[in-house]
Structures are given as C-alpha cells and as structure tokens.
Amino acid sequence: GAVVSQHPSWVICKSGTSVKIECRSLDFQATTMFWYRQFPKQSLMLMATSNEGSKATYEQGVEKDKFLINHASLTLSTLTVTSAHPEDSSFYICSAKYTLLSSYNEQFFGPGTRLTVL
Amino acid sequence: DAKTTQPTSMDCAEGRAANLPCNHSTISGNEYVYWYRQIHSQGPQYIIHGLKNNETNEMASLIITEDRKSSTLILPHATLRDTAVYYCIVRAGSGGGADGLTFGKGTHLIIQP
Numbered sequence: 001g002a003v004v005s006q007h008p009s010w011v012i013c014k015s016g017t018s019v020k021i022e023c024r025s026l027d028f029q030a031t032t033m034f035w036y037r038q039f040p041k042q043s044l045m046l047m048a049t050s051n052e053g054s055k056a057t058y059e060q061g062v063e064k065d066k067f068l069i070n071h072a073s074l075t076l077s078t079l080t081v082t083s084a085h086p087e088d089s090s091f092y093i094c095s096a097k098y099t100l101l102s103s104y105n106e107q108f109f110g111p112g113t114r115l116t117v118l
Numbered sequence: 119d120a121k122t123t124q125p126t127s128m129d130c131a132e133g134r135a136a137n138l139p140c141n142h143s144t145i146s147g148n149e150y151v152y153w154y155r156q157i158h159s160q161g162p163q164y165i166i167h168g169l170k171n172n173e174t175n176e177m178a179s180l181i182i183t184e185d186r187k188s189s190t191l192i193l194p195h196a197t198l199r200d201t202a203v204y205y206c207i208v209r210a211g212s213g214g215g216a217d218g219l220t221f222g223k224g225t226h227l228i229i230q231p
Contacts, residue, residue, distance in 0.1 A: 004161075006161075034218040034219075036218070036221075043205075043221040043222060043223055043224065044156075044162065044219075044221040045221075046217075046218035046219065046220065049217065049218055059218075091159070093161045093162070095161075095162075095218070095219075106152075106164055106167065107164065107218075107219060108164060109154075109161035109162045109163065109164075110161050111160055111161045112159070112160060112161045114159075
C-alpha cells in the first residue's frame with residue numbers, strides 16, 4: 001500500500017521555540033494532505049487540510065498563525081508549531097489522500113510525531 | 119457526515135473471529151463506511167471500506183446490512199497484533215470531498231491470549 005512518513009518521530013523542545021514536522025508521501029503523489037492532533041486518551045482531531053500550491057484550510061479553533069502549514073510539492077507537507085508551549089504537547093499525525101485512486105476517499109496515515117514542550 | 123456509534127471496548131480470544139459492530143442509522147445514499155484502526159502510539163491504518171455490498175480484503179471483511187444502517191467489521195482469525203482501537207467512519211466516497219476524517223471514540227479491541 002501507499003506509504004507516508006513523518007519526521008521527526010519525536011521531539012522535545014523548550015517553551016517558546018518553533019518545531020517543524022515533515023510529512024512525505026513516499027510512493028505516490030498527494031495533492032491533499034491532512035494534519036491531525038491527538039491528546040492522550042483522546043481521539044484524533046483534524047487540525048487542517050493542506051493543498052499543494054495553495055493555502056491550508058484550518059478547522060475551527062485552530063490558530064493558523066501558530067500552526068503554519070506549507071505544502072510545496074506533491075509529496076511534502078510541513079507543519080510548524082511556532083512559539084510552542086506545554087499545552088501544544090501532543091501526538092501530531094498527517095495523512096495523504098491517494099489522489100490517483102479518485103474513486104474513493106482513502107487516506108494513508110503517517111506514523112505520527114510525538115511533541116513534548118518543556 | 120453521518121454519526122456512528124460503536125461499543126467502547128471488546129475482548130476476543132486469539133484465533134477467534136472478532137466481530138466489531140457499528141451503527142450509522144443516519145447514513146445517506148452517497149456515503150461509504152470506512153474502517154481504520156490505530157495501534158497504540160502509531161498512526162491510523164486503513165482497513166476496508168464499502169458502500170452497500172459486503173467487502174473482503176486480506177485484512178478483514180465488512181458486512182453492511184441491507185438498509186445500510188449498521189455494519190460489522192470481521193477479523194477472521196484475530197491475533198495479539200490486532201489489539202487496537204477500531205474506528206468506523208462514514209464519509210462521502212466516490213470522487214467526493216477533500217475533507218479530513220472525523221474520528222469518534224472507536225472500539226478498543228483487546229485480543230486475549
């Protein structure tokens with residue numbers, strides 16, 4: 001099946017610093033990628049939809065100036081958590097829509113990035 | 119998207135078939151039923167999807183009732199590695215929507231040795 005990778009798999013940073021997370025589709029092109037966040041013992045929550053070559057669409061309550069998304073190519077989307085604070089500590093997961101198979105809405109997920117802000 | 123209801127948790131003996139139910143009584147005609155699972159501290163994994171016919175792949179079978187108001191995911195021979203949270207999601211399928219998925223609480227399936 002289609003493979004999505006994320007880097008780094010985990011990161012620890014100091015409060016106030018910025019952290020960049022990369023999401024790559026390794027063997028297919030993805031015009032649309034999604035970013036999710038998952039707090040402990042909770043389900044995944046969609047943060048934003050990332051479209052190649054255009055601005056991301058953010059879900060209600062997600063600050064676009066804090067969570068910067070760039071989708072510069074068909075295989076790479078990045079999420080930058082700016083001025084991170086302890087409450088941003090979470091499991092960040094991306095997914096990519098397999099656009100070649102346009103007959104259905106299957107998404108492939110990355111392995112996730114565990115962010116801990118001290 | 120139509121709302122889904124799943125049991126919070128289920129146990130199943132290793133080697134047995136695991137049957138995970140999902141209710142989606144408000145499903146509309148163009149919405150598919152998707153199943154994903156998430157093993158602890160990993161990203162979700164796509165399992166299977168269907169519209170109205172029963173579907174089978176190398177991972178599981180999906181049985182959808184004739185009125186489409188409920189479905190059952192079947193793992194035919196559960197192993198310890200199948201312990202995970204299983205999510206039933208109803209979404210527009212064919213060519214439709216670039217929206218992300220809405221995850222409910224899912225069913226925590228625990229496979230017992």
